[in-house]
Amino acid sequence: MNEPTPVESLDPSRRLPLSFTERRRGRAPRHLADLPAPERTRLVAEAGLPAFRADQLSRHYFTRFTRDPDAMTDLPAADRHRLADLLLPSLATEVRTLTADRGATLKTLWELFDGSRVESVLMAYPGRNTVCISSEVGCGMACPFCATGQMGLTRNLSTAEIVEQVRLAAAACDSGALTGEPSRLTNVVFMGMGEPMANYAAVIGAVRRLVEPPPAGFGLSARNIVVSTVGLVPQIDRLAAEGIPVTLAVSLHAPDDELRDDLIPINSRWKVGELLDAARRYFEATGRRVSIEYALIRDINDQQWRAQRLADELNLRGRGWAHVNPIPLNPTPGSMWTASERHVEATFVDTLMRAGITTTVRDTRGSDIDGACGQLAAQALTGGKR
């Protein structure tokens, strides 16, 4: 196990004091990433500043990844701090960053305006950099094998609190903090703390900021964004209708209701069949192949007959619309759940592939720095083939 190594702060920006009102109402302070571009322009004009300053400020945030007024030298000195105070409040302060995989993985704990804490994980791969972000503080889905699930839900994140994790990751890439030389953030996966579909409005707002071209947003490709879910069926259909073809990742973990009712409590509301039907509809609406995440848990869900059952359920709904990512469980300390044995994993994968299911077992990134279940899923989608 690597010794965790603190790294320098990823965000050199100043910190704004939080008003009593903001803390009391429990809502993150207003931030430009919460707002469509025309709304930012309106607020800047109402503050008595030239309206075009809103675009300049947005470009600093979305293309130079800074919220430090002193770095905005193209803005008049007299206006910089007013603009930043108006639309760029401090949303996340670094508590600590741990490194793993010889520096190719950075896991950061952030403290939010109200003292809540969330994690993001930044991972370097050949040709791409991926950040796995949180959408909630804790999670209300209560999956028993998941550390985050044991915490319960504290609150949802705002759109800007989600976007800010991406901005900080982009700044870390840009500064060389990830790879030792400047690089670009290319991929975003919603697989950190929380169930993204349970915070739908904020998550889809963040997705819009990710794909909109500057100055409205970062201008990332929808193809490089993954939104995960344990199975909130109505929200899957809602996402399919948004016209933003992100990749959908379904954390299935069991192909039969008997086991899945125990592993994923929300399965008592939407059963495996309903969930896979919705996933198939998502594929039809977007053309994006759906990722099926399957954490292999020793003697729980790793039997060969379950691999066959999974293949049958997928093939029942057509060919080529889903890709299965089995991933060895990253056990949390003190947990009774652990990873499947390698030969059992091999049999599981072989069974899927013989049934014609595209299957990729991935490396486990950051396995020496403990992470939420969502992180495991992120590794499955972003890690290299083993």
Ligand code: SF4
């Ligand atoms: S597995 Fe995902 S949905 Fe389930 S408790 Fe953990 S974070 Fe929440």
